[in-house]
Amino acid sequence: MSEQKKYQTIEEKQYLVRFNADTKSHLHVKDEEICLTKCPDKICTIFCPAEIYKWEDIRMHVGYEGCHECGSCRIGCPHQNIKWEYPKGGHGIVFRLG
């Protein structure tokens, strides 16, 4: 049997999921200044299970298209700085199996 590849990346995992993304984001950073000046850890970039939060030098990039709508960022943001809504009806993630 062939050697199984040791680790699968988050990009490879996300590729397995079907998304029907809306044209508008359902996630908003309330105050960009807080991420820049008050949040050295930027822990959302770590615990988000889809790695949709990415820090780009001076601002938080939110790749909402790949969101699993789990709610972790809303609850886990140490500054309650994320406005979290459900995507428009029928949009967002579409689980086919589990």
Added chain:
Amino acid sequence: MSEKFDAIVVGAGPAGTSCAHDLAKGGAHVLLLERGEYPGSKNVMGGVLYRKMMEDIIPEFYKEAPLERPIVEQRFMMMDKESAVTFSYKGMEWGKEPYNNFTVLRAKFDQWFADKAVQQGAILINETVVLECIVENGKVVGVRTDRPNGDVYADVVVLADGVNSLLAQSLGFHKEYRPDEVALATMEILKLDKKVIEDRFNLEDNQGCTIELFGDATKGILGTGFLYTNKDTLSIGVGTLLSGLIKHKIKPYELLEYVKAHPMIRTLIQGSEPQEYLAHLIPEGGYHSMGRIVGDGVIVIGDASQLVNAIHREGSNLAMTSGRLAAETILLAKEAGDFSEKALDHYRVRLLEGFVGQDMKKYKDSTHHFDRNPHYFDQYIPMLNKAASQMFTVDGQSKWEKQKKIWKDLGTPKEKMKMARDMYRAWKVVK
């Protein structure tokens, strides 16, 4: 949508669909709203569906529902880095009627279940988000949806909108959860030949096995992993308190990969092909985190009311029972023509006096106890592994000598006292 319903149920998961099914069966005019493309498209579960609570809604459902495998063996692995102490129960009585539980794939199962509610007369509308409850004079009278002219009215609104119940929160029924009140679970569905699954897990056709993983599966953080057998797929996942991921700065998908690569696990999933990756929150705050669940014209059920028994990985069954009791309550209220909080309180009373309330109370302190005392997972499980390894390794030392060494390795008398106290306290929070 201008007609008025007896009840509007928000969310077509196990709780909402159970409620809508029984309401329609009882002759109520009921609207079931689902935000996903189809019921199940937003729902995630490790995969165990309990027979009893499902049969309370649909007797002998297992003769037609899309199930994966009836579970005949439940294994528990206490894992260290390169070892595991495993215990298990396997019984053939679970492999035949009336069965104990089944693995299911939710996207398939939830669609089938919602169909059953529709057959009873419930009206299911997909792709519809409820933005807020319409409140008049302190009473919930309907919902505002994201559809054009999307206000709909009813005598009772049932909130079955899941762990992220923004609706219950906006009514002031509960505060925003803290990161130590929710667990973040990630899982994957892995494709594997049916025959290989049966050989590898020691199963016959139409038999399944569940494995719960403790200890090193979560790198010692409070949480568990799981590996369940489906027909021709495996479900593998890992869940930890969100606060644990934050504290240890761990990426959840890397933890999942760590479990998949663990020497005790990788041989079981070898050669499988990932089909889907899923993430979801589980409400694990328990009884103390439950908010208000009844108000004037409104009832909260399922995950939206924190109904999860984390110790026994039960949730969908509590959801179904809460949905059934909500339906029972609403039918009584309809007969009496009274939808006040006082009339609907019947639901809360029935829920708390039954197994749901009793189990929620029994384990009310368990999550917080194990969260505050991480050494159960990061010290005692490795100790157990080491003791087993020493005892069963034949190396010329007498068993007496081995026992003496194991006893000595447990630490100083003071450390042993602490362990004894911890064991007693662990017993107390789950007794």
